[in-house]
Amino acid sequence: MKYTEEHEWLRPEDDxxxxxxxxxxxxxxGDIVFVELPEVGATVTKDDEIVVIESVKAASDILAxxxxxxxxxxxxxxxxxxLANEDAIGDGWFFKIKPSDPSQMxxxxxxxxxxxMIA
Amino acid sequence: MSDLHQTPLHAxxxxxxxxxxxxxxxxxxxxxxxxxxxEHLHTRAKAGLFDVSxxxxxxxxxxxxxxxxxALERLIPVDIVDLPENRQRYGFLTNDAGGIRDDLMLANxxxxxxxxxxxxxxxxxxxxxxxxxxxATVTEITDRALLALQxxxxxxxxxxxxxRAADMRFMDVATLTxxxxxxWVSRSGYTxxxxxxxxxxxxxxxVLATALLAHEDVAPIGLGARDSLRLEAGLxxxxxxxxxxxxxxxxxxxxxxxxxxxxxxxxxxGFVGAEVILxxxxxxxxxxxxxxxxxxxxxxxxxxxxxxxxxxxxIGTITSGGFGPTVGAPVAMGYLPTDLSGTxxxxxxxxxGKRLPLTVxxxxxxxxxxxx
Numbered sequence: 001m002k003y004t005e006e007h008e009w010l011r012p013e014d015d016x017x018x019x020x021x022x023x024x025x026x027x028x029x030g031d032i033v034f035v036e037l038p039e040v041g042a043t044v045t046k047d048d049e050i051v052v053i054e055s056v057k058a059a060s061d062i063l064a065x066x067x068x069x070x071x072x073x074x075x076x077x078x079x080x081x082x083l084a085n086e087d088a089i090g091d092g093w094f095f096k097i098k099p100s101d102p103s104q105m106x107x108x109x110x111x112x113x114x115x116x117m118i119a
Numbered sequence: 120m121s122d123l124h125q126t127p128l129h130a131x132x133x134x135x136x137x138x139x140x141x142x143x144x145x146x147x148x149x150x151x152x153x154x155x156x157x158e159h160l161h162t163r164a165k166a167g168l169f170d171v172s173x174x175x176x177x178x179x180x181x182x183x184x185x186x187x188x189x190a191l192e193r194l195i196p197v198d199i200v201d202l203p204e205n206r207q208r209y210g211f212l213t214n215d216a217g218g219i220r221d222d223l224m225l226a227n228x229x230x231x232x233x234x235x236x237x238x239x240x241x242x243x244x245x246x247x248x249x250x251x252x253x254x255a256t257v258t259e260i261t262d263r264a265l266l267a268l269q270x271x272x273x274x275x276x277x278x279x280x281x282x283r284a285a286d287m288r289f290m291d292v293a294t295l296t297x298x299x300x301x302x303w304v305s306r307s308g309y310t311x312x313x314x315x316x317x318x319x320x321x322x323x324x325x326v327l328a329t330a331l332l333a334h335e336d337v338a339p340i341g342l343g344a345r346d347s348l349r350l351e352a353g354l355x356x357x358x359x360x361x362x363x364x365x366x367x368x369x370x371x372x373x374x375x376x377x378x379x380x381x382x383x384x385x386x387x388x389g390f391v392g393a394e395v396i397l398x399x400x401x402x403x404x405x406x407x408x409x410x411x412x413x414x415x416x417x418x419x420x421x422x423x424x425x426x427x428x429x430x431x432x433x434i435g436t437i438t439s440g441g442f443g444p445t446v447g448a449p450v451a452m453g454y455l456p457t458d459l460s461g462t463x464x465x466x467x468x469x470x471x472g473k474r475l476p477l478t479v480x481x482x483x484x485x486x487x488x489x490x491x
Contacts, residue, residue, distance in 0.1 A: 030150070030154055030156075030343075031154055031155060031156035031157075032157055033156075033415075033417065033442035033449075034415050034416050034417055034442070034449070036416065052416075052443070052471065054416065054417050056154075056155040056156055056159075056343060056347065056441065056442050057155065058344060058443070059417075059419070078415075
């Protein structure tokens with residue numbers, strides 16, 4: 001599992017990367033009431049704003065962590081945005097991306113480095 | 120941070136684990152560990168305790184109530200003269216253009232008028248009233264905190280401390296003894312729920328708040344849920360939904376101007392901006408309305424409104440919006456041209472470059488539970 005400075009977690013699953021946001025992020029955002037996910041099949045470039053999250057407090061964007069193609073999105077999360085609060089690193093995942101350059105994963109933090117960043 | 124004022128309950132907020140934010144020059148709790156959503160739902164289900172000590176508490180005195188009331192009626196277009204003793208009423212200070220300087224609550228306290236004004240406006244309000252009311256004395260009460268206890272359990276909780284609380288009706292005012300403190304209590308609030316606002320001596324505020332929080336039905340509630348509660352209740356937030364550029368007619372606040380102050384009434388007009396406001400009642404070109412986004416995306420303050428998905432001319436703006444936890448969907452209010460403001464009309468908001476439909480809806484979005 002890798003982590004971005006934007007509080008996304010990236011979990012390899014076969015040749016895909018599953019992306020969500022960390023428990024630290026969901027705690028900071030508060031109760032999440034709306035999630036807008038990218039379209040399946042969309043080709044995205046690293047740092048594109050591809051997800052909108054609205055908490056009771058404010059809207060925020062999630063950036064594409066990698067270049068690639070969106071191959072699956074969590075429709076259960078769109079129907080029940082609270083999943084992101086309840087199970088941030090499990091059922092609250094956002095999308096699965098097929099990276100066009102898997103080496104982009106190397107620049108992200110491991111768990112120890114991420115925990116140090118939010119400490 | 121050091122420049123921020125603290126309320127008498129500041130230490131209590133910190134001990135309760137509140138997340139603090141700067142609001143109107145005060146360091147205030149925006150939420151507690153329960154979180155905004157649950158705080159909102161708790162208030163509608165049981166009772167919430169709010170610290171609203173940042174608001175201005177003002178005493179206006181003069182030779183007698185009648186003369187103070189008559190003087191205030193030159194600044195505020197509501198019936199103050201005939202307000203019975205120990206009754207409270209909503210009102211606003213207006214300007215020459217018919218705009219709203221501030222909205223407020225005022226009460227007949229026998230020998231004086233007790234006024235509660237918005238935190239961000241209080242210095243201006245007091246300076247303005249002091250100049251405009253030369254025969255009255257305008258005094259800010261700085262040695263009292265202000266608490267709000269709101270929700271269906273509020274009566275049971277408060278009457279356990281002083282049984283007289285149960286005898287009060289909506290908008291009644293009384294002096295009660297709560298946890299040993301002499302409190303000025305009104306049966307009102309700003310959540311759409313039954314409840315009380317309690318002015319308590321600052322040095323007894325923490326004891327009272329702690330006594331109220333000891334009841335199993337009472338939870339501390341921050342400014343975050345205060346905002347979503349008042350939005351669902353269709354109540355205006357000064358500086359957002361109303362300001363110096365909106366008249367009471369635009370803001371659909373004509374209900375607050377009693378017949379006696381309107382054209383044809385016994386004390387018609389005679390207040391600042393009357394020549395603009397009175398003819399506009401029922402004839403305003405634009406109107407504050409409730410708006411329900413048809414999708415799930417909240418639409419917040421500043422979202423521009425259009426008559427159709429492709430229209431190029433903006434017709435209005437959302438002035439408050441967010442997720443309504445009790446409604447279970449996004450809710451908003453904003454201004455629209457009167458001819459497009461009918462309930463059921465579809466308008467379009469532009470959010471992140473996309474046009475999304477909203478339906479004009481009656482307010483409040485959740486039924487009011489006042490004890491009339």
